[in-house]
Structure formats: C-alpha cells, structure tokens
Amino acid sequence: MYAPFVISSIADENKVGKKVDANNVLLIEELLNQHLKLSTYGEGLTGIAFVYIVTPPIDIIHHDEIIYRAKKKELYIEMRLPYEKVATASKAEVLQMMAQKYLQTFQDKSLWKKLKNFNCEGFSKDVQRLFEEQEWLNVVEFV
Amino acid sequence: MNTVSKKHQFKLEPKQPSQPPYKSVLLFIALCCILGLVAHWKGVDFLEMDDNGQPKLATSREKQMEQRLKRLQQCEQYVIRAKVSGYYPCYNCGKDTTIFLLAGEVWKYGVTIQGENKRYRKWLEKMNLQYWVQNRGTIQTCLRRETLKIYKYPLLPENLRRKPPLIRPPGNKIDL
Numbered sequence: 001m002y003a004p005f006v007i008s009s010i011a012d013e014n015k016v017g018k019k020v021d022a023n024n025v026l027l028i029e030e031l032l033n034q035h036l037k038l039s040t041y042g043e044g045l046t047g048i049a050f051v052y053i054v055t056p057p058i059d060i061i062h063h064d065e066i067i068y069r070a071k072k073k074e075l076y077i078e079m080r081l082p083y084e085k086v087a088t089a090s091k092a093e094v095l096q097m098m099a100q101k102y103l104q105t106f107q108d109k110s111l112w113k114k115l116k117n118f119n120c121e122g123f124s125k126d127v128q129r130l131f132e133e134q135e136w137l138n139v140v141e142f143v
Numbered sequence: 144m145n146t147v148s149k150k151h152q153f154k155l156e157p158k159q160p161s162q163p164p165y166k167s168v169l170l171f172i173a174l175c176c177i178l179g180l181v182a183h184w185k186g187v188d189f190l191e192m193d194d195n196g197q198p199k200l201a202t203s204r205e206k207q208m209e210q211r212l213k214r215l216q217q218c219e220q221y222v223i224r225a226k227v228s229g230y231y232p233c234y235n236c237g238k239d240t241t242i243f244l245l246a247g248e249v250w251k252y253g254v255t256i257q258g259e260n261k262r263y264r265k266w267l268e269k270m271n272l273q274y275w276v277q278n279r280g281t282i283q284t285c286l287r288r289e290t291l292k293i294y295k296y297p298l299l300p301e302n303l304r305r306k307p308p309l310i311r312p313p314g315n316k317i318d319l
Contacts, residue, residue, distance in 0.1 A: 001268050001269065002268075002269060002270060002271065006267075006268050008226065008268070008272065008273055008274070009273050009274065010267075010274040010276070011273075011274070011275060011276065012275070012276045013222065013275035013276060013277050017275065017276070022226045022227065022246055022247070022273065025226060025273065026226065026227065047268075049267065049268035051264075051267055051274075055276060058279065059219070059276070059279070060217055060257055061217070061218075061219055061255060061256070061257045076264060076268060
C-alpha cells in the first residue's frame with residue numbers, strides 16, 4: 001500500500017457515482033494518515049485499504065468484502081454505500097455517509113475477532129473522535 | 144584380555160535369518176491400488192451415464208457451465224483514473240517507466256466479470272487510483288467497448304497535449 005491508510009472507490013461514472021469524487025476520498029485519506037498511526041494499536045496491521053462501492057443494485061460484480069492478509073498485516077475492505085441515498089444526497093452529505101460507513105465497519109465486533117494483535121476498539125474510538133471533530137458524523141443513520 | 148578391552152569388545156550375536164520383504168511389498172501394492180482407484184474415480188467425476196447408458200456431463204459440471212455462461216452475460220467495462228496528479232507506471236512510454244498524470248486522467252481501461260480474479264484491487268491500493276464503471280452488459284459488448292476506448296485513446300485531449308502522445312493508456316500493456 002502506498003500509505004498506511006488508503007481510501008478509494010468503485011463507482012459508476014455518472015452524476016451519482018461522481019459524488020464519491022477524489023475530493024471526498026482524499027479528505028478522509030489525508031485526515032487518517034495525518035492523525036493516526038497504526039502501530040499505536042498493536043502490531044497486527046501496517047495498512048488499511050478502504051474502497052467505497054457506489055453502484056446501482058444491478059451490479060452483481062462488486063459486494064462487501066473484508067480481506068485480511070496476515071503475512072503482510074494488511075486489511076483490504078470494500079463496502080457499499082446505499083445507491084438510492086447517495087443519489088439524493090449532496091456531496092457534503094455523501095462525505096458524512098462515507099465517514100459513517102468507515103466507522104461502522106470498524107465498530108463491528110465480528111471484524112475485531114479477525115484481527116489479531118490489533119486494538120480495534122481503541123482504533124474505532126479514535127476514528128470516531130477524529131470524524132466528530134470534523135463534524136462528519138452529524139447526520140445519523142445515513143447508512 | 145584386560146577389563147578395558149573386554150568392555151569394548153564387540154559382542155557377536157548369532158544372526159537371525161532375514162525375512163523376505165513380502166509385507167512391505169504387499170503394502171506398497173495395496174497402497175498403489177487404492178490411489179489408482181481414487182484417481183480413477185476423481186478423474187471421471189465430470190461424466191455420468193444417462194438412462195440409456197450413454198455418457199453425459201455430470202450434473203455438477205453442467206451447473207458450473209451454466210454459471211459461467213450466466214457470468215459472461217453480466218460484465219462491466221471500466222476505466223481506472225488518477226486520484227491525484229502525480230507519477231504513475233507507464234507501459235507505453237518507451238524508455239520512461241512512469242508518466243505524469245493529472246487528477247482524473249485515464250490510467251487504464253479494462254473489463255471484468257463476476258467471480259473473476261479482481262486484479263484492480265492491487266492497483267487501487269498500491270497507486271492513487273479510482274475505479275469507474277463505464278458500461279455493463281455481455282462479455283461481447285464489454286470487450287467491444289473496451290477495444291473502442293483503447294484504440295480511441297490517442298485522440299483524447301489529455302493525450303494530444305503530450306509530446307509525443309501515447310498509442311494507448313499508460314496502464315494498458317497491449318491493444319487486445
């Protein structure tokens with residue numbers, strides 16, 4: 001991975017997909033890389049790649065997936081944002097959705113069990129604090 | 144003989160008559176037979192006999208075929224674009240192995256089908272790239288669209304600005 005925290009997207013190249021534009025993606029990526037160090041939470045992870053999927057329901061190729069590569073200590077995640085909600089949201093609201101989805105993923109205890117030597121609980125609390133400071137968790141239950 | 148030499152003197156024991164290795168040979172043959180049967184059984188599990196005693200594809204194999212044919216009806220053609228302005232690997236830049244792309248410019252066109260090895264993952268996590276779906280349809284439709292995109296790439300304004308322009312996107316190694 002080119003950085004400890006990588007954010008990217010798989011989206012339809014249309015009005016809806018373009019709400020997950022490079023700007024939104026980079027905001028989250030830069031914030032995480034500037035303020036968090038994975039080594040703070042243990043030796044279990046050296047990189048996290050999080051890819052947002054913004055495609056309509058007709059898409060059967062891309063789906064939620066979490067891949068843990070134990071040897072490389074890397075986590076690769078693909079998570080879908082609800083297409084209908086993205087379609088009606090503004091870019092700023094989509095950023096909120098992206099932040100919520102990221103946090104929700106790491107608050108999921110089934111993920112905690114998969115990651116050895118990584119304090120997922122502590123990490124998710126710090127991510128929550130960071131996103132709250134940015135006011136990215138203002139609107140509840142977007143995703 | 145003194146006590147030291149007595150201590151170290153080899154004791155010669157009468158030899159037992161050696162038994163022929165029948166048991167180990169038989170065991171080896173039995174093992175080979177078992178392995179052969181397993182291989183034979185595994186080797187033809189894709190064929191079954193129908194009611195007339197004629198060979199036909201096994202149900203499981205037929206299911207695999209149907210699934211593959213279904214997946215070929217549901218493909219997507221995509222473009223991978225630079226997320227930020229910077230240097231990216233280039234397979235069509237002659238001696239140069241990298242090229243400077245502005246944010247949003249094309250790095251590669253491709254096609255993917257359901258269940259296929261998702262090679263795009265390594266590009267997204269190793270380079271500052273984003274994946275954009277441009278078309279969906281059958282494998283034929285998607286391959287056609289991909290071909291058109293690759294061959295028409297030289298005419299894109301972003302490429303015409305370059306000196307010299309590229310024949311195909313930086314990340315596409317061949318035309319197809």
